[in-house]
Amino acid sequence: MVEIADSIVCGKDVKLERLIVISQEIAASTTQLVYATRVKTTSQSEMFNKLQLTSKEICKCTGNLIACVKKAIEAKHIEELDFSSLTLTQAKRMEVELQVKIIELETSLTNERQRLAKLRRDNYQLSAEVELDLKCI
Incomplete structure (x- = not known):
């Protein structure tokens, strides 16, 4: 931090x-x-x-x-x-670009959530195995 x-x-x-x-x-x-x-x-x-x-x-x-x-x-x-200086065509183009970016970000967010879930699953499984190994000792 x-x-x-x-x-x-x-x-x-x-x-x-x-x-x-x-x-x-x-x-x-x-x-x-x-x-x-x-x-x-x-x-x-x-x-x-x-x-x-x-x-x-x-x-x-x-x-x-x-x-x-x-x-x-x-x-x-x-x-x-600040969109006050945009023409109608520029505004429409920007709107389309923003919609594309939103879709890309949503896809990326879904992928990252899946990676995070897998990481947590793997860590949980690993910690359970370590705990089991410690109990066996």
């Missing part, structure tokens, strides 16, 4: 969406840590209570970051949408 934020500050061409994904991963990992700790310790533990409070703060901060990034993305798109 720090590397991406640094790249953005330095003016490098970085997709802001990466910050959203990384923020979601951080929040999910933090929540997972709390649940794993809850299983291992008593809920009355002072350290566990501190961990829970810290987790809530992390989730709050990542939520705020995600909201800010979404606003920045939206503002960037609004700046790019």
Whole structure:
């Protein structure tokens, strides 16, 4: 996250969406840590209570970051949408090009979702095999 934020500050061409994904991963990992700790310790533990409070703060901060990034993305798109100087023919041509791009993006999105599902399936299967191997030892 720090590397991406640094790249953005330095003016490098970085997709802001990466910050959203990384923020979601951080929040999910933090929540997972709390649940794993809850299983291992008593809920009355002072350290566990501190961990829970810290987790809530992390989730709050990542939520705020995600909201800010979404606003920045939206503002960037609004700046790019100035069609006032287009002729009717240019507008129609752009409309067709945008429809083609939408179809391409939808196809790409479907393909990437399938890749993500396969990756998760493979990771789940691998972690189950590792866990089984550890139980056998």
